[in-house]
Amino acid sequence: AQRVTQPEKLLSVFKGAPVELKCNYSYSGSPELFWYVQYSRQRLQLLLRHISRESIKGFTADLNKGETSFHLKKPFAQEEDSAMYYCALSAPNYQLIWGAGTKLIIKP
C-alpha cells in the first residue's frame, strides 16, 4: 500500500543551523513526491516537487529510491521558515497521499 511517513511531529532548531525534515514513502512504482508548506495564518501551498530538481527558499529535496526517502533540507535555517511541512506522494488514481506533517520551529 502507498504510504507517506513523516516521523517527526515537531522539529525545533536554532536560526542558522541546518534543517532536515524527514519523509519516507512506500510505493511500488516510480514515485512523484512533493513538499507542501503552511505558514502561520496562510494557506497550504506547494514548496517543491522532486521532478523539478529545484531549490525554493533555500530548500532542496533529493529522492533516494534506495532508502525510499525524500528528505527536505536547508543548510541555514531562518526564522521565517517556521511552518507546518507536509510531504505528499502521488497515487495511481492521480490523487495525493499525505504525510502527517512536521511542525518546524526556528528558534532565534
Added chain:
Amino acid sequence: DVKVTQSSRYLVKRTGEKVFLECVQDMDHENMFWYRQDPGLGLRLIYFSYDVKMKEKGDIPEGYSVSREKKERFSLILESASTNQTSMYLCASRTGTSSYNEQFFGPGTRLTVL
C-alpha cells in the same frame, strides 16, 4: 493568481444539523478536492471531483456528501453533523488530471460541532 475561496473561516454548528461548506475557484480548474486536516493525521481526502456533476469518494467519505453543479463551485455537505466532524476543512483545486500539477488551496474552514 489562482484564487480558491471558502465560504466561512469559522463555523459552529450543533449535533444533527445539516452543514454546507462552499468552495469557489476562479481559474477554470477541472479538479476540485475536499480534505480534512487534523493534527497528527495530516490531510485526508474526503471527496474529489474531476468534472461538473462528477464525484469520487476519497479515503473518508462517510458522513459527507458533495455537489458540483458548476465548474467553479464544489460544496461539501454534512448531512447530520457529529462532534467527530469537528475539524479544519480544506478545499483545493487543480488543473488537469496529472498529480504533478499543483493543488491550490483555500484558506480553510474551521468547523466546530457542539
